Structures are given as C-alpha cells and as structure tokens.
Amino acid sequence: MRAVPLLIQPRLLTIKNRWLSGGRNSARECASLILCLLLMCGLYVSTVSGLRDMHRVVRDFPIDPLLPLTMILGTLFGMLFLSASVSALNSFFVAKDLDLLLSSPLSWPRYLFGRTLDVGFSSSWMLVVFAAPLLFAFGSFYGADITFFLLAPFVCVIFFSIAILAGVITALLFGWLIPPQRGREVALVLFVTMVVGAYISLGSSTADGFRPLTTGSPQRIAELSQWARGTWIPTRYCAHGLYKLLHGSTASAVFVTLIHACVAAVLWLFALALSGLCYQRAYSRAQSDKPILRINSRAAHRISKLILPMCDQTRRAIITKEIKLFSRDLSHTIQLGLLLGICFVYLYNFRVLTGPEDASPIVLRWWHAFLMVCNVCLSYLIVTSICSRFVFPSVSLEGQAFWILQSAPLSLEQILRAKCKSWFVPVATMGAVIFMSGAMALNAEEPLLLATFIAGLILCYGLVTLAVGLGAIFSQFDWEHSTQISTNVGSFVFMVVSIIILALDMIPLGMLFGAYIIMPEIAQDSVQVTWIVGLSLTALFVLNWLIARWVLTAGARALIPR
Amino acid sequence: MITLQNVTKRYGSFVAVNDVSLEIPSGGIFAFLGVNGAGKTTTIRMMTGILRPSSGSIFLGGYNLLTEPLKAKAITGYIPDRPNLYPKLTGREFLYFICDIYRIPAKQAERRIDEVLEEYTLVEWQDELVESYSHGMKQRLATCAALVHDPKVLIVDEPMVGLDPHGARNLKEAFKRYARQGITIFLSTHSLNVAEELADNLAIIQRGSILTTGTLDDIRALTGKQDEGLEHMFLELTATEQAH
Numbered sequence: 001m002r003a004v005p006l007l008i009q010p011r012l013l014t015i016k017n018r019w020l021s022g023g024r025n026s027a028r029e030c031a032s033l034i035l036c037l038l039l040m041c042g043l044y045v046s047t048v049s050g051l052r053d054m055h056r057v058v059r060d061f062p063i064d065p066l067l068p069l070t071m072i073l074g075t076l077f078g079m080l081f082l083s084a085s086v087s088a089l090n091s092f093f094v095a096k097d098l099d100l101l102l103s104s105p106l107s108w109p110r111y112l113f114g115r116t117l118d119v120g121f122s123s124s125w126m127l128v129v130f131a132a133p134l135l136f137a138f139g140s141f142y143g144a145d146i147t148f149f150l151l152a153p154f155v156c157v158i159f160f161s162i163a164i165l166a167g168v169i170t171a172l173l174f175g176w177l178i179p180p181q182r183g184r185e186v187a188l189v190l191f192v193t194m195v196v197g198a199y200i201s202l203g204s205s206t207a208d209g210f211r212p213l214t215t216g217s218p219q220r221i222a223e224l225s226q227w228a229r230g231t232w233i234p235t236r237y238c239a240h241g242l243y244k245l246l247h248g249s250t251a252s253a254v255f256v257t258l259i260h261a262c263v264a265a266v267l268w269l270f271a272l273a274l275s276g277l278c279y280q281r282a283y284s285r286a287q288s289d290k291p292i293l294r295i296n297s298r299a300a301h302r303i304s305k306l307i308l309p310m311c312d313q314t315r316r317a318i319i320t321k322e323i324k325l326f327s328r329d330l331s332h333t334i335q336l337g338l339l340l341g342i343c344f345v346y347l348y349n350f351r352v353l354t355g356p357e358d359a360s361p362i363v364l365r366w367w368h369a370f371l372m373v374c375n376v377c378l379s380y381l382i383v384t385s386i387c388s389r390f391v392f393p394s395v396s397l398e399g400q401a402f403w404i405l406q407s408a409p410l411s412l413e414q415i416l417r418a419k420c421k422s423w424f425v426p427v428a429t430m431g432a433v434i435f436m437s438g439a440m441a442l443n444a445e446e447p448l449l450l451a452t453f454i455a456g457l458i459l460c461y462g463l464v465t466l467a468v469g470l471g472a473i474f475s476q477f478d479w480e481h482s483t484q485i486s487t488n489v490g491s492f493v494f495m496v497v498s499i500i501i502l503a504l505d506m507i508p509l510g511m512l513f514g515a516y517i518i519m520p521e522i523a524q525d526s527v528q529v530t531w532i533v534g535l536s537l538t539a540l541f542v543l544n545w546l547i548a549r550w551v552l553t554a555g556a557r558a559l560i561p562r
Numbered sequence: 563m564i565t566l567q568n569v570t571k572r573y574g575s576f577v578a579v580n581d582v583s584l585e586i587p588s589g590g591i592f593a594f595l596g597v598n599g600a601g602k603t604t605t606i607r608m609m610t611g612i613l614r615p616s617s618g619s620i621f622l623g624g625y626n627l628l629t630e631p632l633k634a635k636a637i638t639g640y641i642p643d644r645p646n647l648y649p650k651l652t653g654r655e656f657l658y659f660i661c662d663i664y665r666i667p668a669k670q671a672e673r674r675i676d677e678v679l680e681e682y683t684l685v686e687w688q689d690e691l692v693e694s695y696s697h698g699m700k701q702r703l704a705t706c707a708a709l710v711h712d713p714k715v716l717i718v719d720e721p722m723v724g725l726d727p728h729g730a731r732n733l734k735e736a737f738k739r740y741a742r743q744g745i746t747i748f749l750s751t752h753s754l755n756v757a758e759e760l761a762d763n764l765a766i767i768q769r770g771s772i773l774t775t776g777t778l779d780d781i782r783a784l785t786g787k788q789d790e791g792l793e794h795m796f797l798e799l800t801a802t803e804q805a806h
Contacts, residue, residue, distance in 0.1 A: 297654035297689050305668075317662030321648065328650040328691070400646035404707075407610040408663045409636040560614065 007101070007114025011121065028474070032489040039496055040133045047137035069138065069239040073156075076131055077163050077235055083123040083487070084167025085174075090483045091119050092168075092279070093175050093286045097480055102283070112275050116268075120164040122487050129492070131156060139246065148245045155245070155253055158260045159238040165267035169274060175286060176278035300324075311421075314410060318418035322394065332390065368442065369517040375438035376452070376509055377502060380459055383431045384498045391423045391467035392494050393485035395555075396476045412556040416468055420552070424464045431460040451512060451533045455540060459505060462544030463498060469551030470494045473558040501547060505540060512536035563588040563715060563746040564609070569618035571604050571770075578604045580770040581618070586748065586763070588714075591741050593761035594750040597800055601770040602750040603643065606719050609748070610640045622715050636664065639708030643720040645700035649693035653684055653703050656692060657710055664711035671710075678706040681736070697724040705733070709740075716740065716747045722756060734760060758792040768800055 019029055051068075092098075092115060101111065135156065139148045241256030304320040311319060326332050395416070398405065405415050435456030439449050474490020485491070515522055515532050522528045564586040571579040579601045586592045596602045607613040609620055611631050620627040625634035647656060654675060661671035679685045682702040692700065701724050708716060721737075722730045737747055737760055751757055757764055758778065765775035774784055782788050785795045 295652050295655075295689050295691070297652045297658070300655060301658045313662045313665050317659050320662075321651065321659050324655065325648060325650045400644070401648050403610075403612055403640075403642060403646065404648075404660075405663075406612045407635060407638070407640045408660075409632040410663060411632065 007111070008117055008121065010097075011118065029489070032493055035493060035496055036129055036489075040129060043130065044133035044137045047134050048141050051137070051141045066239055066243045069242055070235050072131075072134055073159070073238055073242075074235040076127055077160065080124055080127050080160055080163040081167050081170075083127075084119055084164045085170045086167075087123045087483045087487065088116075088119045088168045088171035089174060091115055091122075092171055093283060095480045098283070108276060109272060112272055116164065116168050116271070119168060120161065122484060123167070124160060124164065126487065126492055127160065135242070138242070142246045144246045145248055147248065147250055148242075151245055151250060151253055152242055155238065155241050155257050155260075158257050158264060159235075161264045162260060162267060165264055165271060169267065169271050172271065172274050172279060172282070175282040176274075314414065315418045315421060318415065319422035322419065322422040325397070326390070336390070365518050365520070369513045371442050372439065372444060372448070372452070372513045372517065373506070373510060375442060376435065376455065376459075376513075377506070379431065379434045379438055379456065380463070380498075380502050380505075382434055383427060383460055383463055384495060386430065387423075387427060387463050387467040387498075388491050388494055389486050391427065391464055392471045392491050394419050394423065394468065395471040395559075396474075396479065396485045399477050399479065402477055412472075412559045413552065416472055416552050416555055416559075420465050420468050420548075423468070424461060427464050428457050428460040431463075432456050435459075447529050447533060448513070448516060451516075451537065454537050455509060455512075458537065458541050458544050462501060462505070462547055465544075465548035466498060466501065466551050467494055469548070469555035470497065472555030473551075475559065501544075504543060508536040508539040508543070511539075563623055564592070564748060565619075565621040566605075566609070567619045567621075569605070569608060569615045569620060571601075571608060571613065572616040577770055579608070579615075579767075582767070582770075582772055583618075584765060584772070584775065586746060588746055589741055589744045590762040591737060591747045591749055591760045593757035593764040594748060594767065595752065595754065595757055595764060595796060596750075596767040597752065600767045602752075602767060603719055604770075605767070606640075606717055606748070606750050609717055610638065611635055636711075637714040639711065639713035639716045641701075641705050641708045641716070641718045641721055643723060645697070645704040645724075647692045647700055647703060647707075650691060652689050652691055653695070653706075654679070654688040656703065657706060660707045660710055666711055674710050674712070675706075678710050682706050682732075698726055698729055701725060702729065714745060716745050717750075718747060719750045720753075721749065721751070722753055754791075754793045754796055764792075766796060766799055773799055 019026060106114075132153070135152050136149065138144075139152065237256050237259060241253040244250075244252035301320075304316060304323075308316045308319060432453060435452050436449065439452040444452065470490060470493060474488065474493065476485060476488060476490070479485055512532060516529065522532065564584065566582055566584040569579060569582045570577065582601075582605060584592075594602055594605070604613065608615050609622070609627070611627055611634070614628070620634075622634040623637045625637070627634045648659075651659065657675045657678070658671065661675065666674065679688055682705060684699065684702055684706065687695065687699060692703065695703065701721075705721070708718075718737075721733055725733060734756065737749070741747055741762075749757070749760065761778070763775070763777055764781070766773040766781075774781055776784075778792060781792075781795055781799075782790065785798060787795060787798075
C-alpha cells in the first residue's frame with residue numbers, strides 16, 4: 001500500500017507547507033482552525049440543549065435517540081454522496097495531475113484507492129466538523145460510557161465510506177455512459193426527471209395522509225419523520241448500532257460495522273471492475289472530444305451587448321466572461337441541478353406546514369411568525385449553499401489566468417464589484433423565488449409578501465458580496481480541480497460567517513415579522529405598517545451594506561500583489 | 563519610455579531583485595538577459611503590475627505604475643512565458659474580452675481582432691475553445707491579446723517557448739516591425755541568438771542585480787572581446803559572477 005500515502009502526499013504536504021509558510025497564510029489557517037473549533041463547540045452545546053428541550057416539550061410522546069440519529073445520519077450521508085460524486089467527477093476526469101499519474105507505473109487498484117481517498121478527504125472534512133460534535137453530544141446527553149466515544153467514530157467512518165464509494169461509482173458511470181459533449185443536456189434531463197419524480201412521490205405521500213401540522217399535536221412531528229423509521233434505509237442500521245452503543249452494547253455496533261464494511265468492500269470491488277472496464281476509454285474521450293455545438297463568437301458577443309445594454313464596457317466584459325465560463329463547465333451544471341433539486345424539495349416540504357387547526361388565536365399568530373422567520377432562515381441557508389458552491393469560488397476560478405486581470409487597466413475593487421454584479425442577478429432571482437414561495441405557501445399577507453421579497457433581495461446582496469469578498473480573502477489560484485475551492489477552509493469560514501450574519505439580520509427581521517404578526521392592531525394601520533416595514537428593511541439594508549463594503553475592501557486588499 | 567528606479571523585491575530575507583535601475587528609450591527592442599532564476603520574470607511581473615516592488619519605482623510611458631497603475635497598464639501589452647488563458651472561451655471571445663477591458667470602441671475592436679488573428683494565423687481557430695489549442699497556438703493568442711489594443715510598451719517574457727520554427731521566425735520579424743512603428747519592446751529571454759538578432763540595447767541580470775547594460779558594442783568594449791558573439795560574452799560575464 002505504498003502508493004496510498006504517495007498519492008495523498010501532495011495534499012498533506014500542501015497543507016503542511018501552508019501551515020509552515022509563516023506570515024499571512026499561517027495566521028489565516030490558525031484563525032480558520034479556531035473558528036472551526038468554536039463551531040464544533042457551539043454545535044455540541046446547541047445539540048445537547050436541543051435534545052434537552054425536545055425531551056421537555058414532547059415528554060408525552062418520547063422520541064428515542066434512534067429517530068434523530070437516523071435523520072441526521074441520513075442527511076449527512078446524502079450530502080456526502082452528492083459532494084463525493086461531483087468531487088470524483090473532477091478528480092477522475094478533469095484534475096491537472098491526471099496526465100502525470102496515468103503515465104506513471106502505478107497499478108490500477110493503487111491508483112483507484114489513492115484517488116478515492118483523495119475524493120473522500122476533500123469531500124468529507126466538513127462533514128466531520130458537523131458530525132463529530134453531534135455524535136459526542138448524543139453520547140454525553142444519553143450518558144454513554146467510554147466505549148461509545150471510542151467506537152462511534154469508527155462505525156461512522158465505515159458507514160460514510162459507502163457514500164464516498166457510491167459517489168466514485170456514480171462519477172465513473174457518468175464519465176463512461178455519457179459523452180462529455182452531451183453532458184450538460186443529460187444533466188438537464190436527469191434534473192427534470194428528478195424534479196418530476198420528487199413531485200410525484202411527494203404528491204402521493206400527501207394524498208396518502210399527510211395532514212397539516214398542528215401545534216397541539218407533537219406526535220405529528222414524529223409522523224412526518226416516518227421515513228426515518230423504515231427498516232429498508234441503510235442509515236437505520238448505522239443509527240441502530242450507535243443506539244446500542246449508547247446503551248453499552250458493542251455486539252450490535254460491531255455487527256453493523258461488519259455489514260457496512262462488507263458493503264463497502266463490494267462497492268470497492270465494483271468500482272475496481274468498472275474502472276478497469278471503462279475508465280481509460282472514458283478519460284481518453286473526455287480529453288479528445290470537442291463540443292458538437294459550434295460557437296459563433298461574433299453572435300455571442302452581439303447577444304451579450306443586447307442583454308447587458310446598461311453595463312459599461314469593462315463590467316460587461318467580466319460579466320459575460322463569468323457567464324460563459326460557468327455555463328460551459330459541466331461540473332457546475334451538475335451541481336446546479338442538484339442544488340435546484342434541494343430547493344424544490346424544500347419548497348414542497350413547506351407546503352405541508354399549514355397553520356395549526358386547534359390552537360388559540362394568539363398561538364396561531366406566534367406559530368405564523370415563527371414559520372415566517374423559519375422560512376427566511378431556511379431560504380437564507382439554501383442561498384448560502386448556492387453561494388458557497390458557485391459565488392465563493394469565482395475569484396479562485398480565475399486560476400492561473402488571473403494575470404490577465406492583474407495586468408489589465410482595472411482596479412481590484414472594480415474586478416470584485418463586477419463579479420458581485422454578475423452573480424447578484426441569478427442568485428437574487430433564485431433567492432427571490434425561494435423566499436417568496438415559502439412566504440406564499442404560508443399564506444402571508446401582501447405587505448408581508450412584499451417585505452419578504454425586498455428582504456430576500458437584501459439578504460442575497462449581502463450573501464453575494466460576502467461570498468466574493470471572502471472568496472478573494474481565501475483565494476487559491478493553484479487548484480488541481482475546481483471543486484477543491486468549494487471544499488476548502490475558506491468556504492467553511494464563509495458558511496460560518498454567513499450564519500453569524502443571519503443571526504444579526506434576524507434582529508430587524510424579527511422586529512418586522514414579530515410586530516406585524518403578533519400585534520394585529522398594527523396590521524390594521526397602514527401608516528404603522530409602512531413605518532415598521534420601512535424601518536426594518538432600512539436597518540437590514542444598512543447592516544448588509546456595511547458588511548458588504550467591509551468585506552469587499554478586505555478582499556481587494558488581500559488580492560494586492562505582494 | 564520605461565524607467566526602473568532602484569527596484570527591489572524581497573521575499574522575507576531572500577532578495578529576488580536587488581536595486582535594479584534601467585532607462586529604456588522609446589521605440590526599439592531591449593533584451594533582458596539572465597540565467598534561470600536570475601530575477602528576469604520577477605522584474606517583468608513587477609513591471610506589469612502583477613507583483614508590487616518592495617521598494618523603488620517603475621514608470622511606463624511616464625506613468626508611475628504604483629501611483630497611476632490604470633494609466634500605465636492601459637498603454638502596456640504583456641506576453642507571459644506561460645500562456646494561461648481562459649480555457650472555456652473561444653479565441654475570438656477572449657480577444658473581445660481583452661478589447662472590452664481596455665475600452666476599445668466596438669468597430670475598432672472588430673478590425674483589430676481580425677488583423678491580429680490574420681497576422682498570427684488563428685482565423686481558422688477563432689471559434690474553437692482555447693482548451694483545444696496547442697501550446698504554440700495559446701502563445702500566439704496571448705501575443706494577439708497583448709497587441710490588440712495597440713500598446714506603446716510591449717513586455718515579453720520568453721516569447722519563443724513553444725513556437726515552431728515558422729512561428730518563431732514570424733514573431734521575430736513582427737517584433738522588428740513593431741519597433742520600427744515606435745513600440746518599445748522589453749524582451750526577457752535566455753535565448754542569446756534571439757537577443758543578438760533583435761536587440762538594440764540589452765541588460766544582463768544575475769542573482770537579482772544588473773551586471774551590465776548598454777548596446778552589444780558597449781558590452782564588447784567592457785569584456786574586451788571585439789570579435790566575440792553575445793553567447794561567449796554572456797557566459798564569461800555570468801561565470802565570473804557565479805565564481806564570486
């Protein structure tokens with residue numbers, strides 16, 4: 001297994017050199033590590049407190065740890081599978097070091113194993129940051145002994161290796177079955193199929209008996225999470241093993257881990273056979289095929305002038321370039337499809353959260369305000385994940401071609417602002433749809449709909465500038481493949497900072513929804529409504545504008561050549 | 563046209579370029595020679611605004627690169643040693659992008675793009691993605707991009723790398739023509755025959771410091787070898803310095 005450390009060595013040495021390089025790099029890495037540890041502590045504390053609250057609120061309907069464990073593990077498994085698929089697609093077909101590796105005397109199993117480890121390494125470190133404190137919180141809340149803390153990480157590693165291997169197999173199949181020049185079209189068809197399938201399946205489950213959620217019926221929460229109780233779900237086995245470990249029984253955990261190890265081994269053998277059968281042909285084709293669609297550069301340039309008539313020449317140039325680079329990159333298309341799928345599921349789920357049936361008017365209003373705030377928070381988190389995948393990497397994606405902008409008569413602020421403008425329109429469009437759909441599903445009144453719409457635009461503006469600014473501060477131009485950027489430390493910092501900003505944004509937004517919904521007498525007076533909406537949104541805008549201004553200045557300063 | 567005043571670049575305790583001063587007049591070709599790692603590319607990256615000097619000043623066309631970077635960059639074209647371009651743009655789209663960044667009016671841009679693509683035989687490839695270009699074609703496209711906005715100063719780093727003999731010959735002829743048209747060309751190379759054939763003036767850099775500067779005859783006088791070629795003199799000068 002000498003090849004395994006060999007293939008992982010460049011990555012480990014890069015990390016080591018970054019730490020030891022001194023100056024700004026080391027300080028940045030230290031700050032990121034501290035932030036990471038703080039987040040893990042925060043997650044641990046909030047999970048323990050959440051479990052305590054849940055047990056207090058639903059003590060008449062006790063929820064055993066198996067259910068939340070299954071749901072959490074299932075969500076993390078899905079996230080890891082998606083992330084590993086995209087990462088594997090880049091790692092096996094696009095990475096810059098592939099020529100070097102494929103021309104070296106490296107045996108096939110060693111190459112595949114090393115590459116799979118690389119995929120796992122890049123796609124799962126964030127999951128560790130989120131999963132480890134959750135797991136330890138469960139352990140400490142349910143009073144597990146030392147065996148749990150020693151064995152649970154091992155059980156999880158084996159379990160999540162299944163997701164990574166499944167992602168690698170998906171990428172190999174994709175590269176083999178789909179000609180690269182048809183990749184975008186096929187990705188689109190897959191996405192549409194996925195949406196229609198999700199709609200049909202979710203629609204049928206509603207018809208089968210999904211009822212509106214009521215505050216007076218906590219057991220409905222459990223009803224809604226029935227999917228997690230299905231014995232056919234592999235996550236259930238892992239959760240069961242951990243559940244038994246919580247109660248001091250190791251036999252079940254060992255048995256479950258053995259099953260998972262067998263599944264992983266079978267997947268590994270399948271990946272090995274599949275790659276032996278198809279990889280070299282797929283890789284050769286990916287390198288040699290030209291796109292079928294011939295590009296008419298003159299017509300494309302004229303269209304960009306028509307679409308962006310108000311932009312000045314340099315700004316239009318950067319915006320057009322960003323759009324072209326984005327739309328011609330297959331991995332972006334696939335990620336976009338997956339994220340839109342998540343948006344769809346989110347919006348559909350919100351439809352089932354209609355108002356309580358059997359509550360008093362005051363509870364009803366509180367419930368409504370709570371759901372409105374939830375809608376803004378969840379929509380914000382979805383837009384954050386979109387930004388972390390697409391907007392945050394936009395500066396680093398300039399890669400080795402960044403010299404073109406550096407040597408051009410453009411200031412760094414101009415470059416960053418142009419990037420913000422190119423991303424604001426698509427993100428705000430998508431964000432507005434998500435924010436508004438949630439609000440409409442909650443039957444919000446017109447002034448609240450309008451306020452949600454404007455608040456959504458302001459939040460999207462704040463998120464896009466934050467992503468571009470932090471993308472510049474954590475810029476990394478020497479990547480092997482583009483997905484490395486969205487899984488690096490900077491992307492993690494972006495998500496943490498965006499959550500902190502969300503907490504700040506909640507002050508004016510909470511005032512808005514709270515005052516409007518909970519105090520109905522205000523809703524009757526149009527002058528007061530205008531004042532509340534106006535003041536809250538102005539406060540929200542000022543807050544986001546100040547953050548945007550600071551982060552863009554800091555980003556431009558970080559890019560100044562040294 | 564190009565002035566470097568006591569330019570120094572430090573990376574921690576390592577001095578990559580040490581107190582370099584040069585005065586290059588308008589028009590003509592200035593060759594910047596040195597062995598690998600002498601500091602040529604670092605000097606060039608400072609002259610194009612990609613790196614910031616630790617101390618000293620750089621003037622391009624009378625504009626201070628540190629205080630008026632946009633004006634200085636607007637009159638400068640740069641051909642890097644490694645043509646890293648946007649792989650997902652076509653050749654023509656890339657040139658449109660450059661024209662827009664340099665604010666060339668639309669009609670002039672169309673005309674200039676046609677001219678440079680014709681000159682560097684890329685017309686057939688103009689609608690293909692850059693990722694499908696060979697290294698030499700990328701180098702030619704980078705040259706097109708450096709010239710499309712009619713620069714007054716052209717900074718070139720190892721221009722012959724990756725070019726076939728025809729391409730290299732055409733580029734050398736083109737440089738002579740541009741110099742006659744009044745463009746100042748700063749040419750960094752370690753191909754001594756290229757420098758000998760093209761340069762009006764030259765400088766040799768060694769370990770970050772200028773060893774000597776002047777015309778070929780000045781250097782002959784300095785080394786006392788009136789009949790020797792540049793290669794012999796260069797090897798002697800740099801070997802002496804390395805022995806120190």
